[in-house]
Amino acid sequence: MKKNVFIPVALVTAALATGGLLYFKHIVPLEKAVAAPAPPPAVPIVAGVVAQHDVPIYLTGVGTVIAYNTDVVRAQIQGQIISINFTEGQPCMPATCSRRSIRVPIRP
Numbered sequence: 001m002k003k004n005v006f007i008p009v010a011l012v013t014a015a016l017a018t019g020g021l022l023y024f025k026h027i028v029p030l031e032k033a034v035a036a037p038a039p040p041p042a043v044p045i046v047a048g049v050v051a052q053h054d055v056p057i058y059l060t061g062v063g064t065v066i067a068y069n070t071d072v073v074r075a076q077i078q079g080q081i082i083s084i085n086f087t088e089g090q091p092c093m094p095a096t097c098s099r100r101s102i103r104v105p106i107r108p
Helices: 002-032
Strands: none
8 A cells, every 4th residue: 555655645746846846947037037127218309401412422342343354555666755745634626736746755
């Protein structure tokens, strides 16, 4: 008879121990964490005046730039440039500029 009583008592004891362990592992920490932290302060709203204008677009990136087409420029003559008789960006109209006026003299 002692053997028939020992097994159910052991099972009930194990179930109570498991239930108590689960209670203290999961329920008790939840009861302690009831107090929630205060919410952050509200952000003030500011209204502005609408304006329409162009916005420049800047793109930045990391990488390599490769030209679609390349060309090699080689001099056909050798020598030093003596003078340049025009300025960069100078308008050249057919009436005011001739082939002779835009030539660059070179010292051989």
